[in-house]
Amino acid sequence: MVGQTLDEIRQRLDGHAARDGRYYLACARTGERPVPSGDRRFPDRESASRAADLVDAYRDELRQYDPRLPHYDVIVRELPAPAAERDAVAPATPSRSEFCHEVAAAVFETLSGGGFRDAERAVMDAYLDAAETVTDPDDLCLLLLRSMGAVLDATLDDHEQEVVLNRAAGRLTPTGGHDDALVSSLTSVADAGLIEDYRVEDDADDAGAYTVELDGYALGQREHVLTLPVAVELLRRRPGTDVQFTPMEGDRPGFRVALTERTRHQPRGLFRVAAP
Secondary structure (H helix, E strand, C coil), rough: HHHHHHHHHHHHHHHHCCCCCCCCEEECCCCCCCCCCCCCCCHHEEEEEEEHHHHHHHHHHHHHCCCCCCCCCCEECCCCCCCCCCCCCCCCCCCHHHHHHHHHHHHHHHHCCCHHHHHHHHHHHHHHHHHHCCCHHHHHHHHHHHHHHHHHHCCCCHHHHHHHHHHHCCCCCCEEEEEEEHHHHHHHHCCCCCCEEEEEEEECCCCCCEEEEEEECCCCCCCCCCCCHHHHHHHHCCCEEEEEEEEEECCCEEEEEEEEEEHHHHHCCEEEEECC
């Protein structure tokens, strides 16, 4: 299945990477660092060139469920001096399309490798059926996540959803720590062009619970608010945390979210919640 192949390619890509490498991959036309290379660095030109081939192969596999995935002219670039310093180049901010496809690819890998192949196929079928009438690349990437959220919310129970997203988050580049994990996660989603603005309020009566208002959320203007992107980002920063999303009260756009460190989890709403 697609997910299993993607996982194998990603593992091979990691085998070429080096934390203090001088070389990285980017699109010659746009400068973007395409999925799945991200912020990976490579020790020499040969390793980076082999990695570029793997990136092309990875994206070819992704096109099995999204034939209109953007094509990138992936080239090897060298960091400026002092090249060996980790912070020589700031982490790249992914485009909306790249962010959506990175999240989707991590979930597909998990579905395939974790024994959820029926769910994997159902997501692909739902997306391909809906995509027949959509041509805009940005709309397609949003449709992909909406299809994924709708199908997996309906076919997986709460704990299965937690398993899938916890493992999917582990396939993404680790980031940050526990401090301000919610704000950091929302900022990542906003930087990818999915949210125009957001406001977070602590729940005075419930420690670890927050109300999140969203302005211009590209995945929240229908009957459901998609929580999937935020959930994945949260679990990148706080793996093993019990995350619960619930609908917002009243008519404000957004959701409520509770983050709890406990042994017995009660996950909820990890893919989507009802819109206000």
